[in-house]
Amino acid sequence: MVFLSSASPRMGSVLAASAAPAPPLPPGFGLPPLPPPATGSGPQREAKNVLPNPGAFEQCHQKCKEVFPTQVNGVRLVLNKALSKHFQVNHSLQLSSTEDSGYRFGTVFVGSGQAGPAEFYPVLVGDVDSSGSLNAQVIHRVTDRIRSKVVFQTHQQTFVTWKADTEFRGEDFTAAVAFTNPDVLDDSGMVITHYLQSVTPALAMGGHLVYRRRPGDEASFLSLVGRYTGSNFVGALTLGWASVQASYYHRASDKLQLGVELETGAFLEDSSVTFGYQLDVPEANLQFKGVINSNWVVGATLEKKLLPLPLSLVLCSFLNHQKNKFHCGFGVVIG
Amino acid sequence: MSGSNVKGSFPSRVSAWISSTYRFATDRNDFRRNLLVNLGLFAAGVWVARNLSDFDLMSPQPVT
Numbered sequence: 001m002v003f004l005s006s007a008s009p010r011m012g013s014v015l016a017a018s019a020a021p022a023p024p025l026p027p028g029f030g031l032p033p034l035p036p037p038a039t040g041s042g043p044q045r046e047a048k049n050v051l052p053n054p055g056a057f058e059q060c061h062q063k064c065k066e067v068f069p070t071q072v073n074g075v076r077l078v079l080n081k082a083l084s085k086h087f088q089v090n091h092s093l094q095l096s097s098t099e100d101s102g103y104r105f106g107t108v109f110v111g112s113g114q115a116g117p118a119e120f121y122p123v124l125v126g127d128v129d130s131s132g133s134l135n136a137q138v139i140h141r142v143t144d145r146i147r148s149k150v151v152f153q154t155h156q157q158t159f160v161t162w163k164a165d166t167e168f169r170g171e172d173f174t175a176a177v178a179f180t181n182p183d184v185l186d187d188s189g190m191v192i193t194h195y196l197q198s199v200t201p202a203l204a205m206g207g208h209l210v211y212r213r214r215p216g217d218e219a220s221f222l223s224l225v226g227r228y229t230g231s232n233f234v235g236a237l238t239l240g241w242a243s244v245q246a247s248y249y250h251r252a253s254d255k256l257q258l259g260v261e262l263e264t265g266a267f268l269e270d271s272s273v274t275f276g277y278q279l280d281v282p283e284a285n286l287q288f289k290g291v292i293n294s295n296w297v298v299g300a301t302l303e304k305k306l307l308p309l310p311l312s313l314v315l316c317s318f319l320n321h322q323k324n325k326f327h328c329g330f331g332v333v334i335g
Numbered sequence: 336m337s338g339s340n341v342k343g344s345f346p347s348r349v350s351a352w353i354s355s356t357y358r359f360a361t362d363r364n365d366f367r368r369n370l371l372v373n374l375g376l377f378a379a380g381v382w383v384a385r386n387l388s389d390f391d392l393m394s395p396q397p398v399t
Contacts, residue, residue, distance in 0.1 A: 233385070246377060250384040260380035262373055271369050273376040275383075294373055 051172035054204035057194035060227045060236040064247035067259035068276040069289035069301035072316040072329030073098045080335030086110050090335075092127075098327065104129045115141055132156050145169050165192075172198040174206075188214045202229050208238070244271075255280050296321040310335055 074096025082088045092104040106127030113121040126136035137151045146168055153161035165178030174196045182189035190213070196206035203226070210221045223240030232252075238245040246262040257278045264271040276291035285305035292298045299318035306313055314331035360372055 248377075248381045248384060250381075252384075258384040260377055260384055262377040264370065269366055271366070271373045273373045273380060275376075275380045294376055 051198040052201060053169050053172060054174055054196045054198045054206070054227070056167065056174060057176060057196050057206060057208060057225070060196075060204075060225055060238070061245060061247040061261070063234050063249040064236070064259035064261050067249065067257050067278045067289065068261075068274060068291050069299055069316065071299065071318050071327065072301065072314060072331050073327050074101070074329055076314075076329065076331035078331070078333045078335075080333070082335075086112070090127075096329075102130050113141065115144075142166075186215060196225070196227075203227070204229075208240075255282075 074094060076095075077093045079091045080088060081090070086109060088108040088110075090106045090108075092106065093102075094104075095101045104127050106125070109124040110120045111122040115121060122138065122140040124136075124138050126134065128134045132154075133156055134152065134154045136153075137149060139147070139149045141147050146166065148164070148166045151161060151163040152159070161181060163178060163180045165176060167174065167176040174194070176192075176194040178192040180190040180192065191211045193209045194206065195208075196204055198204050205224070205226045208223045208225060212219050212221075221240060221242055223238050223243070225236065225238045227234065227236040232250065234247075234249040236245075236247050244262070244264045248260045250258045252258060257280075259274075259276050259278075261274045261276075262271065263274070272294045274291060274293040276289065279288040279290075281287070285307055287303045288300065289302075290298075290300040297318060297320045299316070301314065301316040303312060303314050305311070312333040314329070314333065316327075316329040316331070318327045320326070359368060362368055
């Protein structure tokens with residue numbers, strides 16, 4: 001099942017420009033995530049003094065963000081069809097008064113390389129809309145420790161984003177470098193480097209450096225990140241001279257997860273707090289997510305699998321009390 | 336007389352404090368005020384997540 005969602009804009013953060021929105025990957029088709037840092041109740045390790053790999057830098061706040069519902073506006077119909085065990089196509093139709101309506105055709109190709117029970121490589125994902133705008137990414141595991149990804153985005157016939165990044169996963173650290181929109185002729189581009197080190201089995205710390213160059217202008221931004229993983233919670237903090245982001249994820253039970261996030265915009269001009277929860281009811285094949293934030297926005301999504309049919313129904317509504325705006329959405333995912 | 340003045344002014348001081356607190360919390364023009372309030376909301380959210388989420392939603396209803 002694929003749940004297509006629209007990315008939520010961050011408040012003026014320059015780091016948001018470094019992250020190119022890529023087509024979503026179906027479950028099982030992405031790069032294999034490494035297990036979280038070992039905790040006291042985690043699995044036994046061969047040597048107690050071996051620090052685990054801290055995972056990807058982007059995953060520091062990911063657990064909290066996954067709890068929040070994603071807004072669906074209008075009507076969305078998604079049809080997934082697996083043509084073989086390597087190749088899948090999907091058709092997406094969206095009708096909305098607030099977003100661009102249209103049709104998108106997407107494909108997913110998974111290679112024969114296998115890194116785990118449900119982890120394959122290389123992975124090629126792409127989708128194109130009716131105007132010819134393309135989103136594509138290629139993910140490949142070069143060696144056991146080196147992973148690479150290439151992303152392309154076009155708006156009709158114009159390239160908007162081209163990005164290449166490489167990640168190296170050591171025994172107890174992760175390092176990555178990415179080049180976004182490099183243009184030798186225009187002397188512009190962006191280089192992003194991440195480094196995350198396991199300090200203890202539960203604590204990981206690192207840094208994030210962004211260097212942006214444009215004709216006649218260059219700037220760099222450094223931020224520090226720390227993540228602490230407990231038995232049933234994850235706290236993360238990103239401190240930069242231009243923005244601050246803090247998140248707390250708590251797994252109350254098998255059915256209830258909560259997340260709290262504090263985000264500030266560039267140069268601390270604005271800030272917001274978001275509180276969300278996710279309720280899973282497997283007995284009813286139902287998942288409910290709710291969110292409320294300090295900008296007086298309240299929203300929720302409900303996703304229900306209509307077994308035995310290969311259908312998932314998605315209902316979404318968001319209400320902005322401050323701006324007196326209400327958005328609702330309805331989606332059906334087939335396959 | 337002084338006691339009655341204290342008693343008479345206490346509710347007005349409380350209401351004035353409540354009014355000033357409300358104006359402070361809802362004034363969105365001051366980004367430092369925004370950050371301070373949001374830090375407090377973040378701390379409150381973490382406290383709620385850690386302390387008020389230990390109930391089983393699917394537990395059977397008590398038989399009366």
